[in-house]
Amino acid sequence: MADDDATLIGRLRSKLIDAKKKWAEDGRLLTGEEAPPTRRLPPGQRRVDNWPVLDLGVQPDIPLHAWRLFADGAVEQPMSWKWGEFTDLPRTTLTTDIHCVTAWSRYDNRWEGVSARELIGRVKPKAEARHVVFHSYDTYTTNVPLADFAAADVLLAWSWNGEPISREHGGPLRVVIPKLYFWKSAKWIKRIEFSTLDKPGFWEVRGYHNYGDPWREQRYDEEA
Ligand SMILES: Nc1nc2c(c(=O)[nH]1)N[C@H]1C(S)=C(S)[C@@H](COP(=O)(O)O)O[C@H]1N2
Numbered sequence: 001m002a003d004d005d006a007t008l009i010g011r012l013r014s015k016l017i018d019a020k021k022k023w024a025e026d027g028r029l030l031t032g033e034e035a036p037p038t039r040r041l042p043p044g045q046r047r048v049d050n051w052p053v054l055d056l057g058v059q060p061d062i063p064l065h066a067w068r069l070f071a072d073g074a075v076e077q078p079m080s081w082k083w084g085e086f087t088d089l090p091r092t093t094l095t096t097d098i099h100c101v102t103a104w105s106r107y108d109n110r111w112e113g114v115s116a117r118e119l120i121g122r123v124k125p126k127a128e129a130r131h132v133v134f135h136s137y138d139t140y141t142t143n144v145p146l147a148d149f150a151a152a153d154v155l156l157a158w159s160w161n162g163e164p165i166s167r168e169h170g171g172p173l174r175v176v177i178p179k180l181y182f183w184k185s186a187k188w189i190k191r192i193e194f195s196t197l198d199k200p201g202f203w204e205v206r207g208y209h210n211y212g213d214p215w216r217e218q219r220y221d222e223e224a
């Protein structure tokens with residue numbers, strides 16, 4: 001890629017990121033409603049049938065032979081997997097809804113992969129580990145409480161509706177955390193860091209809510 005292109009893409013990216021930061025500052029899309037989790041569509045969301053692509057403008061291409069997943073930090077047993085090692089772990093399938101902070105929701109996504117619980121059982125987080133930080137191949141990061149990562153419906157997924165997850169949607173492997181806004185579901189996952197301290201990620205330091213519960217409409221940090 002020519003230097004000029006790289007500069008242009010850099011400028012486009014930062015424009016996009018600034019725009020989203022401004023949304024957080026303005027509290028855009030907030031309805032101020034709360035909905036019981038028994039309601040399927042969270043407040044302020046509209047249902048879509050397509051699957052929008054959202055990222056920082058870079059979609060890393062990770063050949064499977066070079067792919068690695070690391071799990072480390074506050075754990076008894078730090079581990080890493082090559083692609084075939086990871087896909088040989090016991091697998092789970094699960095159908096979930098997606099709720100993006102930009103107000104679209106997509107129902108009935110069928111995922112296949114390894115459950116977070118399976119991975120947690122292998123690395124054995126230390127008693128003082130309370131948080132998890134996802135680090136992705138595009139340098140994106142996002143944070144969740146360990147308790148939420150350890151929920152029964154959290155997956156490290158390589159397949160969506162029977163197909164390998166495409167590169168634009170985070171393949172080879174992405175995180176899926178159905179109960180939180182989709183920015184917490186890191187695409188192109190590379191490293192799962194267990195931590196005693198909370199470490200806000202890319203959007204969390206740019207005005208997004210630290211937790212991100214769609215039914216409590218936790219789009220943005222109240223302090224922003
Ligand atoms: N690595 C990485 N993961 C990411 C992002 C990103 O930019 N990089 N964007 C997040 C946001 S804001 C959303 S809404 C979803 C979008 O996933 P999709 O493109 O598959 O719809 O991915 C999340 N995970």
Ligand SMILES: [Mo]
Pocket residue numbers: 054100101102182183
């Ligand atoms: Mo998002």
